[in-house]
Amino acid sequence: MGHTVSEPNRTSTLSRRAGMSSGQPIGRLMALALKHPNLVSLAAGFVDNDTLPCETTAAALRRLADQPELLRKALQYDMTAGSGILRANIAEWNYRRFPAGRPDPERMIVTAGSNQFLHLVAEALLDPGDIVLAAAPTYFVFMGTLKGVDARIVGVSSDEFGMSIDALQEQLQRIAAAGDAHRVKLIYTVTDFDNPAGSTLSLERREQLLEVVRRWRAEQGPIHLLSDCAYQELRYEGEDLPPLLALADDASEFVIEAGTFSKSYSPGIRVGWGVVPESLAPTLLEMKSNIDFGSPHFAQVLMNDVLTSGEIDSHLPVIRAGYRVKLDAMLDALDAELGETPDVVWHKPAGGLYVWLTLPEHIDASEGSPLWRCAMEQGVLYVPGYYCYPTEGEPIALNTIRLSFGVQNPAGIRLGIERLAAAIRQVAQTG
Numbered sequence: 181m182g183h184t185v186s187e188p189n190r191t192s193t194l195s196r197r198a199g200m201s202s203g204q205p206i207g208r209l210m211a212l213a214l215k216h217p218n219l220v221s222l223a224a225g226f227v228d229n230d231t232l233p234c235e236t237t238a239a240a241l242r243r244l245a246d247q248p249e250l251l252r253k254a255l256q257y258d259m260t261a262g263s264g265i266l267r268a269n270i271a272e273w274n275y276r277r278f279p280a281g282r283p284d285p286e287r288m289i290v291t292a293g294s295n296q297f298l299h300l301v302a303e304a305l306l307d308p309g310d311i312v313l314a315a316a317p318t319y320f321v322f323m324g325t326l327k328g329v330d331a332r333i334v335g336v337s338s339d340e341f342g343m344s345i346d347a348l349q350e351q352l353q354r355i356a357a358a359g360d361a362h363r364v365k366l367i368y369t370v371t372d373f374d375n376p377a378g379s380t381l382s383l384e385r386r387e388q389l390l391e392v393v394r395r396w397r398a399e400q401g402p403i404h405l406l407s408d409c410a411y412q413e414l415r416y417e418g419e420d421l422p423p424l425l426a427l428a429d430d431a432s433e434f435v436i437e438a439g440t441f442s443k444s445y446s447p448g449i450r451v452g453w454g455v456v457p458e459s460l461a462p463t464l465l466e467m468k469s470n471i472d473f474g475s476p477h478f479a480q481v482l483m484n485d486v487l488t489s490g491e492i493d494s495h496l497p498v499i500r501a502g503y504r505v506k507l508d509a510m511l512d513a514l515d516a517e518l519g520e521t522p523d524v525v526w527h528k529p530a531g532g533l534y535v536w537l538t539l540p541e542h543i544d545a546s547e548g549s550p551l552w553r554c555a556m557e558q559g560v561l562y563v564p565g566y567y568c569y570p571t572e573g574e575p576i577a578l579n580t581i582r583l584s585f586g587v588q589n590p591a592g593i594r595l596g597i598e599r600l601a602a603a604i605r606q607v608a609q610t611g
């Protein structure tokens with residue numbers, strides 16, 4: 181598919197970039213949920229409200245208040261890359277199970293949530309028309325960021341084990357055959373318990389992916405592999421898989437990793453981080469200097485206390501157990517309500533916050549569709565899956581839905597699924 185860079189609209193006061201940022205569905209969905217308080221929202225990817233770490237955070241704040249020198253420091257600006265102590269502690273903690281991947285803190289940047297880091301990466305690597313390959317479906321907020329820099333996003337067929345490596349190679353060959361190999365800059369993967377599909381990239385595919393990138397770099401040119409680890413800590417069963425950085429010595433030359441405490445501790449504190457190849461660190465830091473010359477230091481000092489006091493390690497089993505109950509409630513309700521409905525498919529994720537539902541092909545689940553309207557009448561909100569599809573590469577599956585089990589309690593989840601199933605049955609009958 182050709183790519184055109186549009187001329188600026190001379191009648192608008194807005195920049196071309198502002199125009200390219202329009203159409204993000206997330207704000208609209210959140211406003212809908214707020215406007216209709218009786219709706220059961222299975223849409224928002226928020227974390228569980230009841231297990232937010234209020235007491236441990238209050239204790240950390242008291243400890244901080246009792247250390248006047250540290251408090252004074254916390255109230256001051258710090259480095260653009262973020263607190264050196266925090267970076268070293270994140271490197272230690274985040275790779276506690278896989279020390280082979282532990283990065284030098286000099287290659288780490290602390291950001292206001294990992295979204296800010298993802299945004300920086302997009303700004304640093306992509307010119308208009310450059311190509312990013314991602315699983316179809318993929319994290320729709322990052323797709324918005326990519327559209328905002330006028331990148332082409334090529335979807336790669338995926339299943340419960342993540343992006344298909346054969347399909348990735350086919351897409352790369354297709355792009356090369358079209359003479360666009362030089363435009364390929366990035367491959368993006370949400371490595372564990374993907375948003376939206378709940379899939380986890382298998383060990384075999386992790387190794388194959390590294391090899392594909394290694395070969396492309398040798399034969400075609402320098403690309404990067406962006407591994408988004410937002411949900412890494414939210415595993416409810418099975419063994420942790422090694423992050424890409426821990427799998428090969430040369431991975432640090434081309435793997436970029438994004439991490440966050442938003443899911444594992446608190447999105448309100450909003451501390452995220454990124455690990456970049458040594459060659460990229462100065463550029464990203466200069467770009468960050470132009471934005472804020474350092475993310476909020478107070479939040480970093482607070483998170484450092486939460487890490488070093490071990491509070492996060494005590495908190496994680498609590499939230500994992502809570503989410504596990506919610507996931508089971510959603511899977512049981514799906515089984516009970518839709519288990520017998522032909523061509524309705526979902527997989528059990530091993531972690532994260534999402535279940536991906538595929539409906540019979542003729543049922544359109546997009547915003548404004550008969551199913552959407554019927555679901556709203558029944559009183560349930562979901563994320564239409566088509567938001568999560570790149571515009572190129574793979575066909576957009578209108579018959580898909582992202583369900584989130586993070587926010588509702590088990591009773592709310594059951595009610596939401598009952599309502600959704602009623603809507604699906606109604607539409608399936610009339611269709």
Ligand SMILES: Cc1ncc(COP(=O)(O)O)c(C=O)c1O
Pocket residue numbers: 225292293294295296319370374375408410439440441442447450451452
């Ligand atoms: C896949 C993925 N990456 C990154 C983020 C960013 O989270 P934050 O900016 O709060 O770190 C999210 C949030 O939902 C996500 O789902």
